[in-house]
Amino acid sequence: MRLTCNINGSQYSLVVNSDKPLNQILKEHIISFAENSQCMGASCGNCIVLINGNAALSCLVPAFKLNGASILTFEGFQKTRFCHDIERAYADVGNQPCPQCYPSKTIIIESILNKVDKENQNRISGFRGDQTSSAANEQAARSRSGAGAISSEMIAREMAMSSCQCIEVSDLEKIINLAYKYRSRRRARRS
Numbered sequence: 074m075r076l077t078c079n080i081n082g083s084q085y086s087l088v089v090n091s092d093k094p095l096n097q098i099l100k101e102h103i104i105s106f107a108e109n110s111q112c113m114g115a116s117c118g119n120c121i122v123l124i125n126g127n128a129a130l131s132c133l134v135p136a137f138k139l140n141g142a143s144i145l146t147f148e149g150f151q152k153t154r155f156c157h158d159i160e161r162a163y164a165d166v167g168n169q170p171c172p173q174c175y176p177s178k179t180i181i182i183e184s185i186l187n188k189v190d191k192e193n194q195n196r197i198s199g200f201r202g203d204q205t206s207s208a209a210n211e212q213a214a215r216s217r218s219g220a221g222a223i224s225s226e227m228i229a230r231e232m233a234m235s236s237c238q239c240i241e242v243s244d245l246e247k248i249i250n251l252a253y254k255y256r257s258r259r260r261a262r263r264s
């Protein structure tokens with residue numbers, strides 16, 4: 074099949090077997106892709122990439138699901154300003170994932186921030202139809218400022234993709250909430 078997709082900001086048109094997993098495609102076509110495991114079985118989490126903003130195990134995603142997708146490997150994500158919010162949160166909490174899972178956990182954190190953003194945007198647009206509710210307006214304002222805590226359940230669910238237990242869950246929660254606050258503030262300054 075012909076696969077057309079965007080990888081790390083560049084457009085690709087590749088001829089591949091439709092069942093070929095994404096990590097194999099990346100290894101063959103993206104020189105900088107630095108996956109450091111061959112487990113091919115959803116146990117290590119080292120092959121995680123962002124597909125349309127959501128973290129996914131690239132060893133489990135076949136080519137036929139990728140037409141038109143926007144794919145970011147960690148190497149591509151590191152070059153974006155979004156990575157800086159997470160790196161700043163690592164520094165401020167004084168903890169970060171080990172070198173083995175640093176790329177995958179950073180990608181998962183970005184995926185969580187994207188999901189929370191989407192939920193907040195939906196909530197805000199839902200509230201627009203109910204301008205008389207002060208509680209609703211207050212919640213919307215909290216969401217815009219990044220003040221609301223991100224649910225522990227969501228963090229645990231997303232983080233389950235990475236099997237490495239190098240970092241305390243409580244520190245991960247602090248990092249994710251801080252990164253979201255930094256991102257929200259930066260956005261508020263721009264608007």
Ligand code: FES
Nearest residue numbers: 112115118120132
């Ligand atoms: S290569 Fe280990 S989970 Fe994908």
